[in-house]
Amino acid sequence: MFIDELLSHGSGPDWRPTLEALDRWRSGQLASALFRINPLDVARHLSLKPDPTVDAFLAGVLEGWFDLRWDYHCPHCQGIPNFSSHLGTAKAEDFCPMCNVGFRNELDQTVEVTFSAAPKMVSFAPGEQEALLMAYNQSLGNGTWVKPEQTLSGLDLLHRPLFHERFSDEVLSAEESLEIRHVVLLFTDIKGSTALYEQLGDAKAYNLVREHFKVLFKAIETHGGIVVKTIGDAVMASFRVASQALEAALSVQKAIEPLKIPGTEESVVVKMGIHAGPAIAVTLNDRFDYFGQTVNRAARMQGLAHDQEIFFSEAVFRDAASRRTLATRKAALRKWKTQLKGIEGDQVVYSVK
DSSP states (O other), X not given: OHHHHHGGGOOSTTHHHHHHHHHHHHHTOOGGGGSSBOHHHXXXXXXXXXXXXHHHHHXXXXXXXXXXXXXXXXXXXXOOSEEESSGGGOOSEEEETTTTEEEEOBTTTTEEEEEXXXXXXXXXXXXXXXXXXXXXXXXXXXXXXXXXXXXXXXXHHHTSHHHHHHOTXXXXXXXXXXXXXXXXXXXXXXXTHHHHHHHHOHHHHHHHHHHHHHHHHHHHHHTTOEEEEEETTEEEEEESSHHHHHHHHHHHHHHTTTOBOTTSSOBOOEEEEEEEEEEEEEEETTEEEEESHHHHHHHHHHHHOOSSOEEEEHHHHTSHHHHHHHHHHTOOEEEEEEEETTEEXXXXXXXXX
């Protein structure tokens, strides 16, 4: 029943084997092991790929087998002074009674996502979950806590396509925000879109924009990103890793070439900009969004681009995987010093075409 109910939520050669392995694993666990499950630990223990394993737990939440937990760790002692079952109750600030100190929650650092068995799978005794959480916090003080090799951060989860598509109600309160220490943002825009609408008329121009969206959305998701929003024919996307954003942008350059402007042999020209850095996670118009200088800089990068160009910042170029991507693609790289509107001083930027 477990496998049959979760099967429709995924696809690909790894999906069923992941569900089968997870079914065998959960069937052999005591209730205590099914509280605050770290899906990346399970993936490592069962020699499974991390992404389909996380998706399997998400599918389990959708089908009532697991409950989703947002754990807010104290950055000083790693204790969990607060947790919630819905991101909408998250607070920007929390207090750790063990350290007697307040702290700000960071979506990519101190907010951990775990899963616990739902009543459909196992019934915890009254007070058992509270006792298990207390035991965890006590292990931090007595030196018996073993740090996991990897944890799933809140920002990691937000970049899983299944979560992005099926958990749209998991957003912050409109009154709250969470800090992010590092996120990668990609902005795109069609060159001369206003002229295209004048030239083609609204219907034909919109059809062209829609086809261009298909190319962009596929490239973004394929390379581990999510579409945050569209603004007219512009797209804002986010990634966890700079090289993923660069790979997505480079693949768009190639994939967009066959998309011709009706009545011409000219391809649609997409201008792209990438920057990485800290940001603030917020909810705007009932959707997850970002604010801050990293957003402004990424948008300004895109504004520098012209004919099928990608502009990106020093923060992106410093990433070793990004440099390997550029070397592998044999991209013609140029380095610039320029001014960005609203930002003081000369800025080092790079471009590939």
